[in-house]
Amino acid sequence: MYLEAVLRSSAPHAKPTGLILQYGTAGFRTKAEYLDHVMYRMGLLAVLRSKKTKSVIGVMVTASHNPEEDNGVKLVDPMGEMLAQEWEVYATNLANAEEHELQLVLTNIIKQDSINMQQESFVAIGRDTRPSSESLSCAVIDGVTSLDSKFHDYGLVTTPQLHYIICCRNTDGGYGEPTIEGYYQKLSKAFKELVQQAPGCGGEPICLNVDGANGIGALKLKEMESYLQSVLSIQLFNDSSKGKLNYMCGADYVKVQQKSPEGLDMKPAEPYCSFDGDADRIVYYYNDVNNVFHLLDGDKIATLISTFIKELLLKVNLNLKMAVVQTAYANGSSTRYLEEVIKVPVYCAKTGVKHLHHKAQEFDIGVYFEANGHGTVLFSKKAEEQIKQLTQTGATEKIKKAAEMLENVINLINQTVGDAISDMLVIEAILFLKGLTIQKWDEIYTDLPNRQLKVTVADRKVIETTDAERQTIKPPGLQEKIDELVKTYSMARAFVRPSGTEDVVRVYAEADTQENADALAHKVCLAVF
Ligand code: NG1
Ligand code: ZN
Numbered sequence: 150m151y152l153e154a155v156l157r158s159s160a161p162h163a164k165p166t167g168l169i170l171q172y173g174t175a176g177f178r179t180k181a182e183y184l185d186h187v188m189y190r191m192g193l194l195a196v197l198r199s200k201k202t203k204s205v206i207g208v209m210v211t212a213s214h215n216p217e218e219d220n221g222v223k224l225v226d227p228m229g230e231m232l233a234q235e236w237e238v239y240a241t242n243l244a245n246a247e248e249h250e251l252q253l254v255l256t257n258i259i260k261q262d263s264i265n266m267q268q269e270s271f272v273a274i275g276r277d278t279r280p281s282s283e284s285l286s287c288a289v290i291d292g293v294t295s296l297d298s299k300f301h302d303y304g305l306v307t308t309p310q311l312h313y314i315i316c317c318r319n320t321d322g323g324y325g326e327p328t329i330e331g332y333y334q335k336l337s338k339a340f341k342e343l344v345q346q347a348p349g350c351g352g353e354p355i356c357l358n359v360d361g362a363n364g365i366g367a368l369k370l371k372e373m374e375s376y377l378q379s380v381l382s383i384q385l386f387n388d389s390s391k392g393k394l395n396y397m398c399g400a401d402y403v404k405v406q407q408k409s410p411e412g413l414d415m416k417p418a419e420p421y422c423s424f425d426g427d428a429d430r431i432v433y434y435y436n437d438v439n440n441v442f443h444l445l446d447g448d449k450i451a452t453l454i455s456t457f458i459k460e461l462l463l464k465v466n467l468n469l470k471m472a473v474v475q476t477a478y479a480n481g482s483s484t485r486y487l488e489e490v491i492k493v494p495v496y497c498a499k500t501g502v503k504h505l506h507h508k509a510q511e512f513d514i515g516v517y518f519e520a521n522g523h524g525t526v527l528f529s530k531k532a533e534e535q536i537k538q539l540t541q542t543g544a545t546e547k548i549k550k551a552a553e554m555l556e557n558v559i560n561l562i563n564q565t566v567g568d569a570i571s572d573m574l575v576i577e578a579i580l581f582l583k584g585l586t587i588q589k590w591d592e593i594y595t596d597l598p599n600r601q602l603k604v605t606v607a608d609r610k611v612i613e614t615t616d617a618e619r620q621t622i623k624p625p626g627l628q629e630k631i632d633e634l635v636k637t638y639s640m641a642r643a644f645v646r647p648s649g650t651e652d653v654v655r656v657y658a659e660a661d662t663q664e665n666a667d668a669l670a671h672k673v674c675l676a677v678f
Contacts, residue, residue, distance in 0.1 A: 162189035174501035174649035176223030181281035192292020199270035214401035229316030229565025307428035309568030337376035339560035362399030363392035366428030447518035448483035464551035
């Protein structure tokens, strides 16, 4: 009988007949005008998921780094992680059911997963600053309330803030206070304590320029500024809701174009960073004294963080298994440096944070970053407990101090998902503690020149890949063509894969010079047609 109420309230959110969408690597993503029914239905699905897991489930309305006109939605599972893979199919089925099929599809999910509809449920909703996000999140709420569920609308939040809140709510505050205020307090406390452990602390605040991509990250950073006063001084650019979100700015623009964003006048040698549209990615960059642009992407970030953690682990003498997880997009130089110089095992996962996150969970300390700047560090319970123990009973002051630093890193990093604000604070603390400028950090290893391009084809699904997307198995002959092309360049590597978030095929190439990387990428594009 409750399903009749669902059908009644579905009418204002009716699905355009024939529209088919897929729950991809980052949930549903397309032009905002196609998404009203999807939002309503994801409200329904979040209630079912909440009943099934007996936990609070999150719904985030955002299309991250995609253009302002786009929007999207993803569900957040109980520990702040991405929605379980088995449920992605439910999401797709529900989004694609025609109005007259909705009741049947819902009933099937309830039956298939033996969901007790009497179980209480609670859904937490968040959204980014896109003009379409407010009304789309109202559609989510309509879906949630049509199944009589409780909910809380957190309004404007970054994606990682919502993940943090979900984790806090489901651990009875064990991960922190389940509020935005609690998030600022937890992070700023850990940051200040870390920075205070540096020998030269107490002087001028650390200075950093931030490109907020005209999005939610800028808004939230402004809110957080007062918590960081006297320790970190932030000059914020592209922080206006009047500027167009992600347009010629933001982390994705800087990473893909390999140039500085519009809207900031870069001064030589000063450090800059860019967030993406929902503040779960960050990249750093600077212009050298000759005004040459240098990018420090997710690979450089992973290297900085894992070197720092490895050094501390040696000091505390804990035998914890640490590894770094990357994707095929990781620069070859970074992988070599991590394996050969830092001597930490490196694994390659498929593109998409859930794959990296999953792999990183296999270790006591799993550092994962996509080259585009999305990443975090996961600490196992065992690692957290052993480190905590040493802060109390460490044999020497040196051991205690190193253990305290590790504990602060644990508190500063958002373990639920990549988080631009949290990652930025971790990076700034490490640079400060190690006395490194952005140039010195950049000099740790030199990136191989690389190029990322996209090709539009009739059907991107004709391309199938294996070996964590580094090889194609379909269409026949494509891999052989790529191999032939790669052989004609020095230090070269190239691969293609269908995007999970856009209707394109992505092409990546690296080689000894920028000209060669560009030429190889172009030739591979032609091979894809
Ligand atoms: P696709 O469109 O599947 O390449 C992009 C990013 C992913 C991930 C997702 C979700 C690249 C090459 N790909 O996926 O890493 O961040 O978006 O936002 O950057
Ligand atoms: Zn994002």
